Amino acid sequence: DTEVTQTPKHLVMGMTNKKSLKCEQHMGHRAMYWYKQKAKKPPELMFVYSYEKLSINESVPSRFSPECPNSSLLNLHLHALQPEDSALYLCASSQGQGYNEQFFGPGTRLTVL
């Protein structure tokens, strides 16, 4: 299994809602990532988990809360988002943090109303 899966594919939420994005991989990778991608812009790193511990938080607002329940799962909890948070959220994994190529999921298209 060389796939990173993400659910849901699309999400529309209001500014007062609480929702979660989910990411899963079964490749035995020990590093997992969240990226945010706006239209016609490069993916921007948000969080890195290495061996289930948060190792990088790129100064992301607290309305985004990551969670890594186990080595195969990565969640992104969303609360009180703003319309400007609407974007494609990509999850990725790699064997280890740093050099190895990252495998990306298809992304969750988030719209905040």
Place this chain on the structure above:
Amino acid sequence: DQQVKQNSPSLSVQEGRISILNCDYTNSMFDYFLWYKKYPAEGPTFLISISSIKDKNEDGRFTVFLNKSAKHLSLHIVPSQPGDSAVYFCAASGGHDMRFGAGTRLTVKP
């Protein structure tokens, strides 16, 4: 501050010819470089990479060249095929994270 730049947002090439995608970076701490390909509604897919100790890496129709002194890398696709039409992202890693360029949309015309 964009540390990885792809200055051509789009490139159109005839089938069978060579496609050359360019990428520049500013951070001299980057020592591993990757190219990703992205189709609509899919996540980026790893294509080819190069370590800073090399200046060329080849994989089938794809070759990546690295010029460290110029902080420049390029991806050559030859011969180009219509199925290569996608957005290509250059990425650079300095150990803990990875930075992406804005992407170049390649269109290969039959």
